[in-house]
Amino acid sequence: MITIIFYILAAITLGTGLLTVLSKNxxxxxxxxxxxxxxxxxxxxxxxxxxxxxxxxVVYAGAIIVLLLFTLMLMNLSEQHEPKKKVASRIAATVSACLMGLVLLAAMLKSTPVIESYKAEGADFQSVSVIGQVLLEEYLVPFEFAAILLLAAMIGAVLISKKEKNA
Structure with missing residues (x-):
């Protein structure tokens, strides 16, 4: 039963991923x-x-997609305003996509698992308290850097969107 659910979810994921890329709208x-x-x-x-x-x-299906939809609605994209792509740029895009796929395939084939055997430690690594403890003890500096980066991006977005008053 679990295998059937996995294959159904995998088909939905791959199908909607392809439709995301291939859809014109x-x-x-x-x-x-x-x-x-x-x-x-x-x-x-x-x-x-x-x-x-x-x-x-919460993060992806909620916040980021809402942001993406607002951006798409504000930009008012239509096919009339979009210039036609040159054949050379289409060929370059195809070649670069194929090369990227080749690099990803080579990386997958050459990768080996880091941990060969697992030890049972008795800790529940799925709990929010354990995740928070690891995040705020072992990864405190990168966590703070990410917070400062997000704060700077938010201030920059406010300053860019702020209209100047013509005096």
Whole structure:
């Protein structure tokens, strides 16, 4: 039964991922991306990673997609305003995508697992308290750097969007 659910979720994830990239309408692409994020959360649930599943739904399917949809609606994209792509740029994009796929395939084939055997320590690594403890003890400096970076980006966005008064 679990295998059937996995294959269904995998088909939904791959199908909506392809539809996200191949769809001509950006709003449809965003909807396909939301469905893809929910199916990835289903994979997290199958792995018993409840915290990751909830964070994926809240952060990606919630906040980022809302931001993306607002941006798409504000930009008012239509095919009339978009210039036609040259053949050389299409060929370059295809070649670079194929090279990137080749690099990813080579990396997957050459990778080996770091941990060969697992030890049972008795700690529940899925709990929020353990995740918070690790985040604020072992990774405190990168966590603070990320907070400062997000604060600087927010201040920059406010300053850019602020209209200057013509005197």
């Amino acid at each position: 950006p709003i449809h692409s965003a909807v396909y991306m939301i469905i893809c994020f929910f199916s990835i959360s289903g994979h997290y649930l199958m792995l018993n990673a409840l915290f990751l599943a909830v964070i994926n739904i």
